[in-house]
Amino acid sequence: MRRPSSLPYLFLFPALALYAAFFIAPLFFAGSLSFSQWNLISPKKEFVGLDNYAALFEDPVFWISLRNTVVYAVATVFPSMAGALVLAAVIERSGKRARAVFRTLFFLPVIASLAVTGLVWAMLLNPVGGHFNIILGMLGIRGPNWLNDPFWAMASLVMVGVWRGVSYNLILYIAGIQGIDSQYYEAARIDGAGATGQFFHITVPLLSHVSLFVLVVSVIQSFQVFATVNIMTKGGPNNATNVLVYQVYQEAFQFFDIGRSSAAAVVMLVLVLAVAIAQIRMIESSESSMAR
DSSP: OOOOSEEEEEEEEHHHHHHHHIIHHHHHHHHHHHHHOSSSSSSOOEEEETTHHHHHOOOOOHHHHHHHHHHHHHHHHHHHHHHHHHHHHHHHTSSSSHHHHHHHHHHHHHHHOHHHHHHHHHTTTOOOTTTHHHHHHHTTTTOOOTTTTTTHHHHHHHHHHHHHHHHHHHHHHHHHHHHOOOOHHHHHTTTTTHHHHHHIIIIHTTTTHHHHHHHHHHHHHTTOHHHHHHHTTHHHHTTTTHHHHHHHHHHHTTTTOHHHHHHHHHHHHHHHHHHHHHHHHHHHHHHHHOOO
């Protein structure tokens, strides 16, 4: 019997080494720090057991940031999925040249820098001189104080999240639609189904696997939101837009409490893993039901 070659492992080694160095090792290091008291400056780390977790769960700001994270995830994931699916269906029905133009235009938010995106949106939403309030003023509507009002600050972050999420999900849905056999649509047209009927009875059901994948990726990304929060609202006003990742950042680099920051990061990792595993189980159950 021919012995398996070790050459593939040799090619995989650089990628695995980088993965271990920049993901696995920091993960275990953060886990160990969550049981320690350290201010990032002192060379000594004092072991405190579960004190960081106890202090974290007793901190009302942690529960506010957790609630805000869940609100942001729910408010961005489903609208961005629905908007991307509808746009993908519309774009795929347009002409060849139009499709290329639309794909490029709608994908631009994904390749744009998050820092630049946050700054541009902060300028657009500026209550004094921002384009949004100028347009609303021309319509006779008094624009809100977007980034300084608790409700509108979160709404602004959601708006940016949906805008960016639609752009990313659109490419996935377009790829999924292109994989659907055109015979399904031809048969539907022969039966008298219009564009709306074809969308709901062919496109949506046959893209169920793509939708579940998009759901998993979108939820994970929504739990990791940081750049737009840091640039646009700084977690304010009054913690109205404080999310888990931003609290991890604050605890580490503003309050210099590395232990509590690591504990918050571990809790967030557990939550994301739990959500991802639950969604993967949904995908597996959906595949098994379809196989039957």
